[in-house]
Amino acid sequence: MGTVIVVTSGKGGVGKTTTTANIGTGLAILGKQVVMVDTDIGLRNLDVVLGLENRIVYDIVDAVKGNCRLRQALIKDKRFENMFLLPAAQTKDKTAVSEQEMKDLCANLKEEFEYVVIDCPAGIEHGFRNAIAGAEKAIVVTTPEVSAVRDADRIIGLLEAAELKEPKLIINRIRGKMVKSGDMMSVADILEILAVDLLGIVPDDDAIVISTNRGEPTVIDDKSRAGRAYRNISRRICGEAVPLMALEEGNGFWSRLKSLFTR
């Protein structure tokens, strides 16, 4: 029996889909049976972040409405054979799936998979309530900005009201240099304000843009800092105690020399 985890944020553009793709892939790298579910009906995106956009035949609405068997709607990744995607419908109305249908879908998926990772749409309306309907755990993604943290606070309140207690926080796109100079809120600042547990921090990293251009989750690239951060997060989800990565990596001679040997 698997675990259903929803990735949510309230605000759009903070990296929910990227986080879902990287956590899902990270769990698959750790050998887990994983399915990712895109619930952003009408604005399908998880498929392109994962590079699976050309392989879609059926989608979540087809699976829920019985136009196909659930198994037929799941796209198997060619890089990791234990990783699957259930894509969102692109042309249907966003009310096409009900909360009960989502609950049933999650119940079916967790029979077969160890982790069901749900990518939630932005906002707090129908799509959000659907995405969390079948979830047992929640991950809230935010960035170190006033607007994103404010929306995260709202989402945490709504999750707790929906009996999804103790959501875990990921702080995305943090810039060590700016935090150090005092021009960006620190991890401690954000945790103090939101009063939730931290699941991980992901540094702002060009590698995310570059790998997403290709349709490859950054977590595959263990040389990138963001990729390593997502690996750490995936291991923490599996229950391992992994220390937080240092925000700043020196660029001086010694740290370059050290990174030659440690990578």
Place this chain on the structure above:
Amino acid sequence: MNLWERIVRFFGKEAAPEKTGVIAKERLRLVLVHDRADLSEVVMNSLREDLIAVISKYMEIDLSALEVTLSKEDGSVALTANIPILSVKRDVALKQKEAL
């Protein structure tokens, strides 16, 4: 910047401009006090009832004129309670005397 300001800054008398990270945190803290309070009428009602219960131990208050509100005035949020007192309970006055 004139010469005097430069000299003052050189000797470190003038405060450095506030870091924007600190500004962000402070703005966020304020906006959240408001958001969280706005979120639930239920919380305000339950706070009002608790206040009534505590104060009623000591004095009789005018429930019909009681007001509990959150107000935002530049840079701070305050809980304001306007609680008209009808009478102070006799035993409270007695206890106070005993304490003296």
